[in-house]
Amino acid sequence: MSKRVTAKQVAEELNISIMTVSRALSGSPNVDHRTKEKVIETARRLGYVPNQIAKSLALQKTDTIGVVVPEITHSFFPEAIRGIEKVTYSAGYHLILTHSAENAEREMDALKTLAAKRVDGILISTAESVTDYDIYSDIMNLKIPTVFYDRCVMGIGASCVCVNDKHGAKKITEHLIEHKYKKIAHLCGPLSVSIGRLRLAGYKKALQDHNLVFSEDYVVESGFHEDGGFRAMDKLLDLPEKKRPRAVFAVNDPAAFGAMKAIFKRGLSIPQDIAIVGFSDDIRAELLPVPLTTIRQPAFEVGKKAVEKLIGHIENEEEKIDKIVIDTEIIIRKSCGCN
Amino acid sequence: MSKRVTAKQVAEELNISIMTVSRALSGSPNVDHRTKEKVIETARRLGYVPNQIAKSLALQKTDTIGVVVPEITHSFFPEAIRGIEKVTYSAGYHLILTHSAENAEREMDALKTLAAKRVDGILISTAESVTDYDIYSDIMNLKIPTVFYDRCVMGIGASCVCVNDKHGAKKITEHLIEHKYKKIAHLCGPLSVSIGRLRLAGYKKALQDHNLVFSEDYVVESGFHEDGGFRAMDKLLDLPEKKRPRAVFAVNDPAAFGAMKAIFKRGLSIPQDIAIVGFSDDIRAELLPVPLTTIRQPAFEVGKKAVEKLIGHIENEEEKIDKIVIDTEIIIRKSCGCN
DNA sequence: TACTTTAATGTTAACGTTAACATTATTATA
DNA sequence: TATAATAATGTTAACGTTAACATTAAAGTA
Numbered sequence A, B: 001m002s003k004r005v006t007a008k009q010v011a012e013e014l015n016i017s018i019m020t021v022s023r024a025l026s027g028s029p030n031v032d033h034r035t036k037e038k039v040i041e042t043a044r045r046l047g048y049v050p051n052q053i054a055k056s057l058a059l060q061k062t063d064t065i066g067v068v069v070p071e072i073t074h075s076f077f078p079e080a081i082r083g084i085e086k087v088t089y090s091a092g093y094h095l096i097l098t099h100s101a102e103n104a105e106r107e108m109d110a111l112k113t114l115a116a117k118r119v120d121g122i123l124i125s126t127a128e129s130v131t132d133y134d135i136y137s138d139i140m141n142l143k144i145p146t147v148f149y150d151r152c153v154m155g156i157g158a159s160c161v162c163v164n165d166k167h168g169a170k171k172i173t174e175h176l177i178e179h180k181y182k183k184i185a186h187l188c189g190p191l192s193v194s195i196g197r198l199r200l201a202g203y204k205k206a207l208q209d210h211n212l213v214f215s216e217d218y219v220v221e222s223g224f225h226e227d228g229g230f231r232a233m234d235k236l237l238d239l240p241e242k243k244r245p246r247a248v249f250a251v252n253d254p255a256a257f258g259a260m261k262a263i264f265k266r267g268l269s270i271p272q273d274i275a276i277v278g279f280s281d282d283i284r285a286e287l288l289p290v291p292l293t294t295i296r297q298p299a300f301e302v303g304k305k306a307v308e309k310l311i312g313h314i315e316n317e318e319e320k321i322d323k324i325v326i327d328t329e330i331i332i333r334k335s336c337g338c339n
Numbered sequence C: 001t002a003c004t005t006t007a008a009t010g011t012t013a014a015c016g017t018t019a020a021c022a023t024t025a026t027t028a029t030a
Numbered sequence D: 001t002a003t004a005a006t007a008a009t010g011t012t013a014a015c016g017t018t019a020a021c022a023t024t025a026a027a028g029t030a
Helices: A007-014 A018-026 A033-046 A052-059 A076-091 A104-116 A134-141 A165-178 A194-209 A226-237 A253-265 A299-315 B007-014 B018-026 B033-046 B052-059 B076-091 B104-116 B134-141 B165-178 B194-209 B226-237 B253-265 B299-315
Strands: A064-069 A094-099 A121-124 A146-149 A159-163 A184-188 A219-221 A247-250 A275-277 A294-296 A323-326 A329-331 B064-069 B094-099 B121-124 B146-149 B159-163 B184-188 B219-221 B247-250 B275-277 B294-296 B323-326 B329-331
Touching (some): A007 A018, A007 A033, A018 A033, A064 A076, A064 A299, A076 A094, A076 A299, A076 B094, A094 A104, A094 B076, A104 A134, A121 A299, A146 A299, A159 A299, A165 A194, A165 A247, A165 A275, A165 A294, A165 A329, A184 A194, A184 A226, A184 A253, A226 A247, A247 A253, A253 A275, A299 A323, B007 B033, B064 B076, B064 B104, B064 B299, B076 B094, B076 B299, B094 B104, B104 B121, B104 B134, B121 B299, B146 B299, B159 B299, B165 B184, B165 B194, B165 B247, B165 B275, B165 B294, B165 B329, B184 B194, B184 B226, B184 B253, B226 B253, B247 B253, B253 B275
Parallel strands (some): A064 A094, A064 A121, A121 A146, A146 A159, A159 A323, A184 A247, A247 A275, B064 B094, B064 B121, B146 B159, B159 B323, B184 B219, B247 B275
Antiparallel strands (some): A094 B094, A294 A329
């Protein structure tokens, strides 16, 4: 940072006090309009750019929101960020972006950074490998307003905004059941992550409600990525022919993409041999050779609602801790065997 | 920001000076190891979190890099951000993300914000609608190290990292020429943006080198988005049958997607009736019903190289202004009529 | 032991801004 | 005109940290 023009220099140029410069520039009343004009003109002429850092220190407010993203290349997150950004822009907040890369340690690092940077609030979607919630409590203890989005941690006193995971999972599993599939497997996410648990729960509930037996063999952990989906599906395909599932519900679309590859690799067809459905409506889902039946998660909406809630917490002590659930929609394409 | 524990409180707790606390915590030498341990223990016990804002003000350095992104949902950008993030994380910098939404005014706003936040450097990819480069000069005048990535502005003394746009455009146009197509159109980007100009230039050069006539009628501005691609293609399809192009090179993949929709809508086939190629290798390109032949832009690499250069400028006065060009690769799929 | 070197700690000022209070200039009122 | 009210400007301190210099304590050296 080279030495920049400060309010002091503007003041000296005009032989007035720094405070008058500050007032003129921030538009407070009780400033002679001629003084104000002179200040504005001089500030422009000298190339004065207010120093937000100093302002933040003085006012104990940074007008900045920290966002923790587990994996920026998952199409859900750029969409969510757009929702976040739209709101923060009009509300006058800025964004510090941190990336946990699905890694618990990096996530902790990110949160510490955000705390040190004195962000006014934090938006976080937990990383896949997180098993220890202490760091979240630390943040809560620091009284930094925090809202979880999409992948939430409940019961630690933070608001969260998520989609109706359990219900969506149940809905799409039931869709498979309606196709008369009996042997339905689930590629599940890490159970340390809310959406992993909830989608599994929805799957189980659907089976139960329709009197289908639940079998541990039909639940294989895939994680949230394509390679995990491939490996998990491979495991299912290794089952003896008789036990092989007839349909699969993957915890998210990338995992489903991997699973599809594994199925094709064995020379099997979708949905003729095995039907498959996903969750999240990745932008690629409808473009696949066999378009994927899935659950649409309104990512933009999740991001938007989450910041709105967060800004509520920041600006209003009384704002209630909430759990906001956004509805999902089932998108029926070819991979389930409907049409 | 509620009142947090400060170094002062840690110092008072131990009856020592703030400076000793600061030294112990920042690992400077000349601190008694027993004192150091006590300080660290007390800091942890009291829940001390160093205040980066105060530190930034004192040191005139924020360890923060500002990134301006034109459209976060374009798959190029999340990839580029990952490249950026990987480098900044290990180098100890943080990221402020700003979104111009392809809008010149918002871009200006973003740059002003970044200047006010006293970022150590700026990474920017210009918005589609920018026609006035004054704001960039303002930033240069403030001596904020700046590197352009992907969409660059040359000749204002900033380094830039881009792909070999002209060469890539030429290469893929020539690929069409090799297929014996004569009537080749181009859906071009805004000419105010470097990549718009360069890709058009590559297209022209390819025609020229192969003695094909260039016609203004075959260049239609589409912008960078799907809807623009659709409209531009529609315009081409409105030409009398005799004049209708046999092949199309779109400025980027989203524009190509829109164009494909327009072609299908008229009941025409790709590549039988019209061949089409794009640029950028969007994650969706290979999944389309007719997979798109395109130019792969190594987004991760562009991001990575750009921050590396930027950090060079930040940490080393002598760092040379550079134009770094990254090679592209042609990805041949079905839409050009190859196989 | 007296003196020098070095290690450990302390003090002051600065980074650039704003809030709170203090002062001065201007205008309105009796 | 004298006095009160108000508008305009100024002064001081604070936000939390670190660099630079100052001091004191401890350890070597002659």
